[in-house]
Amino acid sequence: AQTVTQSQPEMSVQEAETVTLSCTYDTSESDYYLFWYKQPPSRQMILVIRQEAYKQQNATENRFSVNFQKAAKSFSLKISDSQLGDAAMYFCAYRSGGISNFGNEKLTFGTGTRLTIIP
């Protein structure tokens, strides 16, 4: 079974600064997907960024980027120019890929990191 670990329960960053959230995972699969979701106080889970394991290039979405280290099974999220609206719980999630897992939509989540933005 796959596991996802987020070792930072809480993080804080000054507004406009950069912060990195850590995530490690354990799997024996070679084809999979990794995600970062954001859950603000409204509780709506919002997709931040996604990475396919077969792609070597790190995904980027505006101020959000990842550092994907497949061999180390590490998937960190970097938020640049932090804004007050970035305050939320951030969850790292894993999903199996490959032909044998076609149709397996199950996401395995980490325990989350609560990010606070200091004005």
Added chain:
Amino acid sequence: KAGVTQTPRYLIKTRGQQVTLSCSPISGHRSVSWYQQTPGQGLQFLFEYFSETQRNKGNFPGRFSGRQFSNSRSEMNVSTLELGDSALYLCASSLAEGRETQYFGPGTRLLVL
């Protein structure tokens, strides 16, 4: 395009009762998954439906069940409610074409007294 919708948003029940939660996926999405979120256990996968068939199930007791209709809308049912069933229940939908992303609804907050 409208997002995933869940009804009701809030629900209060007493132990022993049963409850039904509803989820309408994004238009065109054929897969619906359900997750339970609690402070103690975090986010846990309940089950996933595609074309009215359950394709995957998490490690939950048989009191938790679900179904999907021909229009892809899904319901989950919890019978004989226990205090520990108090949680945020999240529904997510996807195109289910092998490499798609799941998009979440706002959740239903269930409180069992």
